[in-house]
Amino acid sequence: MAAELYERVWAVVKRIPRGKVATYGQIAALVGMPRHARQAGYALAATPENRKIPWHRVINAQGKISLRLKRWESGSDDLQRILLEAEGVLFDSTGKVDLKRFRWQPESAPEKSKR
DNA sequence: CTACTGACTGATC
DNA sequence: TGATCAGCCAGTA
Secondary structure, rough: HHHHHHHHHHHHHHHHOOOOOEEEHHHHHHHOOOOOOOHHHHHHOOHHHHOOOOHHEOOOOOOOHHHHHHHOOOOOOOOOHHHHHHHOOOOOOOOOOHHHHHOOOOOOOOOOOOO
16 A cells, blocks of 8 residues: 555655755655655645654745645644744745755755756 | 546746 | 646545
């Protein structure tokens, strides 16, 4: 079952150091799914609270909070954003994170060479 | 098996 | 910067 992949995703997410963030595509690639960003998101969506997973450190490639912003509970605008700011991740005027500075770059994921 | 939807991504306008 | 289009995979109806 894909549940194993989920656990793998969570494991990767847990490896994200405080004050850093990672994109879905990045996580997906780390777990062995180069083009499964969506599924990576699925895994995060299925992340059980009891797992203590810093899911808020996982954002989209645009450096913005995803979640399709469709069902945020009244009152809590951007919980994810608050949590990230609390860890040192800053957002710009457009509400985006400076991936150039806060993107988590795992050793196993050489992300050099200008794209 | 086909169709639709979904925490996405990258390119283009 | 922001919106739109198409591509990708998986789960569910």
